[in-house]
Amino acid sequence: MSKRRLPIASLTSMRRRIAGSWLNEVRRGVRRRRIDRRGGFVVNAAGSRIYVDSNDPRGQALFFSGGVVDVDVVRTWCKLVREIEPTVALDVGANYGEVMMSTVMPENCTMLLVEPNPMLLGCLSRTFGDQIASGAATLVPAGASDSAGRARLYLASHSGLSSVSKPTDLFVEIQLVRLSDIVSFAPEDRVVFKVDVEGHDVHAIRGMPDMPSIFAGICEAESLSDSDLADLSTRFSLFAVTRDLAEIPVRVQPGDTWSTIEARLAVPIFKDVVLRPIGS
Numbered sequence: 001m002s003k004r005r006l007p008i009a010s011l012t013s014m015r016r017r018i019a020g021s022w023l024n025e026v027r028r029g030v031r032r033r034r035i036d037r038r039g040g041f042v043v044n045a046a047g048s049r050i051y052v053d054s055n056d057p058r059g060q061a062l063f064f065s066g067g068v069v070d071v072d073v074v075r076t077w078c079k080l081v082r083e084i085e086p087t088v089a090l091d092v093g094a095n096y097g098e099v100m101m102s103t104v105m106p107e108n109c110t111m112l113l114v115e116p117n118p119m120l121l122g123c124l125s126r127t128f129g130d131q132i133a134s135g136a137a138t139l140v141p142a143g144a145s146d147s148a149g150r151a152r153l154y155l156a157s158h159s160g161l162s163s164v165s166k167p168t169d170l171f172v173e174i175q176l177v178r179l180s181d182i183v184s185f186a187p188e189d190r191v192v193f194k195v196d197v198e199g200h201d202v203h204a205i206r207g208m209p210d211m212p213s214i215f216a217g218i219c220e221a222e223s224l225s226d227s228d229l230a231d232l233s234t235r236f237s238l239f240a241v242t243r244d245l246a247e248i249p250v251r252v253q254p255g256d257t258w259s260t261i262e263a264r265l266a267v268p269i270f271k272d273v274v275l276r277p278i279g280s
Helices: 008-037 057-064 071-084 118-127 129-134 201-206 226-235 258-265
Strands: 041-043 049-051 088-092 110-114 137-140 149-154 171-177 190-195 214-220 237-242 247-250 269-276
Touching: 008 057, 049 118, 071 190, 071 214, 071 269, 118 129, 118 137, 129 137, 190 201, 201 214, 201 226, 226 237, 226 269, 237 258, 247 258, 247 269, 258 269
Parallel strands: 088 110, 088 190, 110 137, 190 214
Antiparallel strands: 041 049, 149 171, 214 269, 237 247, 237 269
16 A cells, blocks of 8 residues: 655645644743742732632733733723722623723722632632632623523633533532622712623623613623624614724624624724613
């Protein structure tokens, strides 16, 4: 039986892939060692320490970017915090907590961080250790949904892609909670919140308590279905955010996705939508 020879082009492509994979692993190893040597944390522009897992590609990205990976969300969050001056702040899908830590929160603000990924909880506990000890912050090691129970959290190599709605071969069992079961708002409260839970966002929002009259939120909109966007539009006034942080009112039409809305607006917008009281 004759041996089949691969074409030269295929062999070259294979060698490049192997070399690229090896080089990437070497780079990741170098990054891990640098992060570990520096104590496993990065100090962001607000002067806050954010602890990261040096084995996590997102943790590495956060460390080497100075504590900000999703610049658009952080800029929007800082704007809303300045505007609302919240008494309560919620980060649903907190990851490493870089959004909450991106600005100095008001002294009387109570922080709630919801994160189900067990690989991130140790870092979050260290980052918010002082606030947790003083009672200013609470860490909820669970997923947010519209009904309480148990679910599989499907784990990705990149912690920001782990999800209850996007199956992978690796998963852990987690607790699901309705946010309305663990927090409530007084009429005089001022609330800011962020929801980014990889496709389960609207379910998390459906489980939230009734909002006070003054609030603003951020929700990842790029991956929402047309039905999810329509659902959000019945609960909030929606605003797209431009590069200069201007807000454009969004009127959701049947079949709309975030990409069709961006095309209709004809200006570049962030992947996240700002949620405000109906009639804003």
